[in-house]
Amino acid sequence: EIVMTQSPATxxxxxxxxxxxxxxASQSISSNLAWYQQKPGQAPRLLIxxxxxRATGIPARFSGSGSGTEFTLSxxxxxxxxxxxxxxxxxxGWPRTFGQGTKVDIK
Amino acid sequence: QVQLQESxxxxxxxxxxxxxxxxxxxxxxSSGDYFWSWVRQHPExxxxxxxxxxxxxxxxxxPSLMSRMTxxxxxxxxxFSLELNSVTAADTAIYYCARADGGIGExxxxxxxxxxxxxxx
Numbered sequence: 348e349i350v351m352t353q354s355p356a357t358x359x360x361x362x363x364x365x366x367x368x369x370x371x372a373s374q375s376i377s378s379n380l381a382w383y384q385q386k387p388g389q390a391p392r393l394l395i396x397x398x399x400x401r402a403t404g405i406p407a408r409f410s411g412s413g414s415g416t417e418f419t420l421s422x423x424x425x426x427x428x429x430x431x432x433x434x435x436x437x438x439x440g441w442p443r444t445f446g447q448g449t450k451v452d453i454k
Numbered sequence: 455q456v457q458l459q460e461s462x463x464x465x466x467x468x469x470x471x472x473x474x475x476x477x478x479x480x481x482x483x484s485s486g487d488y489f490w491s492w493v494r495q496h497p498e499x500x501x502x503x504x505x506x507x508x509x510x511x512x513x514x515x516x517p518s519l520m521s522r523m524t525x526x527x528x529x530x531x532x533x534f535s536l537e538l539n540s541v542t543a544a545d546t547a548i549y550y551c552a553r554a555d556g557g558i559g560e561x562x563x564x565x566x567x568x569x570x571x572x573x574x575x
Contacts, residue, residue, distance in 0.1 A: 438554075
């Protein structure tokens with residue numbers, strides 16, 4: 348099983364600042380990585396797939412990068428609606444696995 | 455607009471079978487290159503991929519649950535279902551049905567609202 352490790356567990360950021368989240372895979376997953384945003388009481392929302400492709404309707408302030416084992420999600424100019432938990436997911440190996448999440452909260 | 459809706463008992467006794475159904479509206483479950491999936495989330499925890507089924511009936515399961523689970527599809531009702539037997543408290547979770555689009559990779563752009571299933575006597 349491919350283990351996905353996200354860091355940090357919690358990221359405190361001020362409104363209008365930039366947030367950078369990391370996700371590391373225990374073995375190479377090429378670019379088969381997605382990022383999701385989850386708010387309390389809601390289902391996850393797909394943000395990024397293919398490591399760097401924004402899903403339909405996702406604002407340009409969300410960007411993804413990386414390949415192999417190291418990936419990054421950047422949120423530029425943080426808005427109030429961006430405070431949430433973010434998960435990465437690999438779809439290269441079996442079973443599909445998620446990271447444990449990074450909570451982005453208000454500083 | 456395509457929507458997914460989970461249904462089934464919210465409370466299951468230990469050792470019994472958890473049964474959930476996902477009803478797809480706004481599109482045919484038989485069309486497209488889609489993976490009809492279940493993902494669960496333990497309370498205050500992260501996400502766990504459970505498994506999926508194609509409209510053809512081919513299935514892929516998480517090995518950690520494979521011996522206890524079955525995913526099936528009913529194209530006539532536009533539904534797919536999850537059965538998980540011999541449940542324990544560790545199976546208490548929010549169960550989401552979701553659709554992955556094979557055209558963009560096995561990523562979940564469409565989710566149901568989720569249903570909390572509690573395993574307790």
